[in-house]
Amino acid sequence: MKEDCIFCKIAAGEIPAATLYEDDDFRVILDLGPASRGHALILPKEHYADLSEIREETAEKVLPLAKKVSAAMTKALGCAGINLVQNNGEAAGQTVRHFHMHIIPRYVNGPKIVAWEPGSLSDDDKIQIVKAVKAEL
Numbered sequence: 001m002k003e004d005c006i007f008c009k010i011a012a013g014e015i016p017a018a019t020l021y022e023d024d025d026f027r028v029i030l031d032l033g034p035a036s037r038g039h040a041l042i043l044p045k046e047h048y049a050d051l052s053e054i055r056e057e058t059a060e061k062v063l064p065l066a067k068k069v070s071a072a073m074t075k076a077l078g079c080a081g082i083n084l085v086q087n088n089g090e091a092a093g094q095t096v097r098h099f100h101m102h103i104i105p106r107y108v109n110g111p112k113i114v115a116w117e118p119g120s121l122s123d124d125d126k127i128q129i130v131k132a133v134k135a136e137l
């Protein structure tokens with residue numbers, strides 16, 4: 001647990017939060033500034049700043065948990081879709097530096113969120129990006 005990390009304190013139960021689910025590794029809470037009704041956050045109980053730090057053993061449990069909570073939300077809240085959002089770094093919009101995954105239920109009549117203006121991918125850039133990233137994998 002990291003001093004002064006609000007999500008460490010919430011995950012440990014030291015600060016109260018609306019908890020949807022808890023096990024040895026995770027707490028799932030409602031986001032206090034929801035993008036939509038039911039917007040939730042998966043918080044690991046161990047502190048990792050972001051995806052670059054998370055242990056693989058923990059990381060591999062995140063998606064099955066997101067699937068489980070998403071299925072429950074679909075039944076309980078009647079949402080028509082779900083966005084999983086996971087921000088890493090300030091440039092990506094991460095405001096709390098404790099790894100978390102957003103589960104955002106989406107409804108037929110909005111709100112319209114998680115959207116971007118599509119850019120374009122040039123042939124040159126395509127080749128350069130594929131080469132550069134593949135070399136690091």
Ligand code: AMP
Pocket residue numbers: 006017029030031032033034086087093094095096097
């Ligand atoms: P991110 O921008 O990906 O770091 O997301 C941080 C999220 O945490 C935001 O959606 C906030 O609304 C949410 N948040 C911040 N503090 C709390 C809190 N005490 N309880 C619940 N959600 C919180």
Ligand code: ZN
Pocket residue numbers: 001002005006007008009046047048097098
């Ligand atoms: Zn933390």
